[in-house]
Amino acid sequence: MVAATDIGQRLRGIEARLAAACARAGRRRAEVTLIGASKMQPVAALRQAWDAGLRTFGENRVQEALAKARELDAAIDWHLLGPLQSNKARRAAELFSTIHSLDRVAIVEAVDRAAVRLGVVRRGFLEVNLGAEDTKHGFSASGLLDALSRLPDLAGLELVGLMAIPPPTADPRAARPWFRMLRELRDQVSRLAPPRGWSGALSMGMSGDFEIAVEEGATHVRVGTSLFGPRPEPAAGDPA
Template structure:
């Protein structure tokens, strides 16, 4: 089956990149980005042995989680999030990758107080030169972590970023290396509200570089699912 073959190939490429960097492949998780595929394709993915999926639209995450509630699928949320859409994401996601501004941190803390559950999340950092990308400024993110590290209502577990979409390897690797450097620096700021556990970076076109530079999570859609409308 094409899906199983794609999955196997992606896992092999992750393992190869990890070995090149002297890393254990078991330390890298694959999030299959299922935003373009229907629930029956995700069921086939589960049958092929993969259960960690990522969605980028709040209501779609809610709907797919309901449709696939009888499966062992686990959900990460990886897209832009407005405060009024948190209600679709917070109860479902085991990790939210895209906390990109202070008011979302405040909203997540409020949800934790209201529900009694802290939703694990990552701070998105703007590491490319593209104006359309969201995220905290790299020069400010350590200060943000310092301010929230002792907040008992937050469970921030690391950083996420997207490299520039360019064909040259050098700027992509440089962006990943910069984020990895911030991640390592953030270890000194760990506290009740912040732990440096996850570094989410790398997609279909650049994930081997991300793994070589230290990613613990890669977010891959097309290389797993093929070209879906």
Template sequence: MTNAIKEALQVRIEEVERRISAACEKSGRSRDEVNIIAVTKYVALATAEAAYELGLQHLGENRWQDAKEKWEAISGSETDEYGGQAVWHFIGSLQTNKVKDVIGKFTYIHSLDRLSLAEAIDKRASQLGLTVPCFIQVNVSGEQSKHGLEPEELPAFLTKVKELSSLRIIGLMTMAPYETEAEETRPVFRALRDLKNEMNERSILPEPMTELSMGMSGDFEVAIEEGATWIRLGTILVGKEG
């Protein structure tokens, strides 16, 4: 079973790599500028382990209770048997009362969207002696079903969170609406890139934001063309089970 899982995964990884390289070439970017997060929330432990063994170092989950078994199996010791280091990304909406479970286990937070959450992360990170790289989630599309700050709220939010010394705001994150044609998502990704550039020009933070977390299985090539540095791939990369 494990070999079958690995073989299927390897085929998908190679196809995704081909498409990423093509999108980078089309937009004049280096392949090294784009990082893959393997979103393992819909797959079992065996598939997550196989993905990691095949070199997918960055793993994304959106609920601690679902990630716990995988985190303990893959990152449960200081030295892992695969000779690498798993890097966990929390990509879902984070409840303030779950911060204690997540900080210290997940290196990156992609869904910072309110001051109370920022303060809770900062407090927990300070207790652990950590600085947590965070993406601020922005609801560029304006969909009511999406989490995130409204774009016009971002400058004031940045002004507040820059005072929290255990947070490091490295970039912005968004989710585009589902579209039958991926090209229809381009304005959303372009708007997030423009928003990052605008905030950097205003020098609200002590250091410029360099990262854009955007693009999923159905639209990652367009996201790359518009400047994504982190793409979050689930079904197209690791599949979906159950």
């Protein structure tokens, strides 16, 4: 685990890079939410990031997040970054304010039902598989508008925007066309079929390319390795 002083220094460095990227794009720093991608990181590391000023954390697995939340400040804003199974929709709606991985109509409906039963309203991003990769989930870019037309009226879930992870590449600059593609798809949805709660938010950009994502309009970026260091190896019996 990275030392507490190092996490604080890393966070300040990331903030400086975010501010510079916003300035280049003519944007305000307040327009971008920094999410600490804390998958498999120990509770102590999250606590150190919180003490350094980070307020939003992203987890990939519901059970892992629930376990961490029991030990951490109740004011943390939890976001779900990883895929969600329908049978965990209720637990997800209990903890996460925002779900970035709504990858099919059925899971949108499941989260909405769970939120209604809990008497809460959650926010969500529709995940788009821009590169049509077999290893990734998400709506196809060409089928997104049709999927939106098939959604029922949602009472417990606000679909605020789109999320995508570009195909892997050694050169972060190669992600720019994919980020631009997601922004253009967002603009199309905004014009033709904005769902309830739509704000045109864009969840895109990670440790290696978040500055480029901000230049292309990202409103939410997830930074893990650059903040916490490499992920620890999973232990046997880790919660799914």
